[in-house]
Amino acid sequence: MRIKRRSVVGVRSNPRTAKGRSLSSPNKNKPTTSAQAPIDERDIGAMEALWAFFSSMKTAIVLLLFLAAASVLGTLLEDRKGVTLYGSSFYKTLLALVGINLTVCSLNRFKLVWRQVFGPVVVTDRQHIAGMAGSVSLTTPGQVDSVSERIAKALRSRRYKVTSAGVGSDIAIHAVRGRAGFWGPHVTHLSLLVIFASAIYGHFLGTDGYAPILETERTTGYYRRGQDKLTPLGFEVELRNFTIEFDGNHNPTGYKSDVRIHQDGREVHSKVVDVNHPLTWQGISFYQSDYGLNGLSVVITGLSGKSKRLSFTVVEENTPQGRRYVIKEMGLTEVELDGRKLHLLVHNLVPDYVGGEALNRSLLPLNPAVEVMINDRWPQYKGLDAWQRLGWMTEGKSARFKGYNVTIERLIFYSGLQVARNPGLPGVYTGFALMILGILLSFYVTHKTIRVHLTPAPEGVSVALGTTQTGNPDAPDRDIQHLVDSLSPQTAESQEGMHS
DSSP, X not given: OOXXXXXXXXXXXXXXXXXXXXXXXXXXXXXXXXXXXXOOOOOOOHHHHHHHHHTOHHHHHHHHHHHHHHHHHHHHHHHHTOOOOTTSHHHHHHHHHHHHHHHHHHHHHHHHHHHHHHSOOOOXXXXXXXXXXXXXXXXXXXXXXXXXXXXXXXXHHTXXXXXXXXXXXXXEEEEEEOGGGGGHHHHHHHHHHHHHHHHHHHHXXXXXXXXXXXXXXXXXXXXXXXXXXXXXXXXXXXXXXXXXXXXXXXXXXXXXXXXXXXXXXXXXXXXXEBTTBOEXXXXXXXXXEEEEEEEEEEEEXXXXXXXXXXXXXXXEEEETTEEEEEEGGGGEEEEEXXXXXXXXXXXXXESBEEETTXXXXXXXXXXXXXXXXXXXSTTTXXXXXXXXXXXXXXXXXXXXXXXXXXXXXXXXXXXXEEEEEOTTHHXXXXXXXXXXXXXXXHHHSOOEEEEEEEEEETTEEEEEEEEEESSOTTHHHHHHHHHHHHTSHHHHHHHHHHHO
16 A cells, blocks of 8 residues: 655645635746736625625724724723713714624625535545645555445544545545534624624613612612603612621721612512622612712700700712712701700711711711700800800710700611613623633634545555644544554455455
8 A cells, every 4th residue: 555645834725726626726837917817897886895895804803993992982081081982872883883794704604604514515636635734645455435435434433424426436525523613703703793782782772770769768760871850660669778887997898788679568579789789670680889978867855855856968079089978058957945945056077987186087987977066045145155065976876965965866878779671681691601602612623624535546546635624733643544544455354354
């Protein structure tokens, strides 16, 4: 048995070769002239030109660069200027163009991949095989039909799908393994399209808003982004309480809202909402987004045991140092109790009271305190000497003044919940699953093709073998060697003996 091997180094396939056409050209060393290769000057229509534009790799690269630049610019504008670019018509148009580009590129390749997987070209010539990587030529004893059966059996033992076709007295064999690897790039493209489509679907048909709720109160709706009108939810959301958890160093470790859902007059669901643990009801999710102080209540109890409750509103001011809380309208209130008029001044709110010279530890409302002063001679005496300073008071603390008891009953927090409903989210998850599948198919499923051409020869059968593959370049050599071994004279004699 004679074997001729051709070096794999430097062998390149000509992209023009198809359906068994020769890889080489008899005029490859001659300059090409207009007479030899006439230029195609036919006119193309607008749709064909548009299709060619979107199927271009250059178009894809330019669009992706624009999309990346727009994403970076959008992030910078939102962080520094508060301008949202992602919801603009420009950004949506850019996403649509990228989606069209992916669709056109995928459709252009789909027909070719389908034909390669389900309708491969079996018949080819020996010159084509000689140009394939790892090509081998040999002569083996026997008849063309029997050698063809031995090769097909050997290939099937290596899990190849084998197709053969006769051309006169010759036989061509096409064997392929790992066909799923062909679909890897297309599944990846499809995953991006599914993600884009689902994101756009969720943007237009989803919910994105904000619901501020005071402790112990309920809301029946939320405010859409950029709108002041309350949009109904279809049920009530109650904030039972809001708490900030912190460690021994007074560093916050959690922002938690005890949220209850009420529908048709009864509580139907409850959950403590944390930053990464939303409450979801009827497809609408509530995320912990914001918090703060909204007010406080003070109870004054008289000598007779009667009491009055006073409410003060807290407003927020944004400063370069951070959020600052201020008692609205200086917190000056008049109250008449047990025949005496009292004026109460609640002011100088500090969010994290520690006392002493430091007074305040941080800007977080971990231990709010207010300074309280009282005057029972207003308005005849307005001087500072007429005011009795009760000191800094935190929640639950009391102070006495001429038989009256003044207590900071409670501080009223609010919780800002982000309201979100994204009907496209299942599609986004599906897209990511498809992306993982596409990557696995592309990088971990090796596609291999082996072509064989059998021709009768004086010494038996002349066999030409060639292979192409993706992935590990050493794998085809083992398969080719397995075929060579199956065609050895000893193997042929033993198989013929078995058939006899």
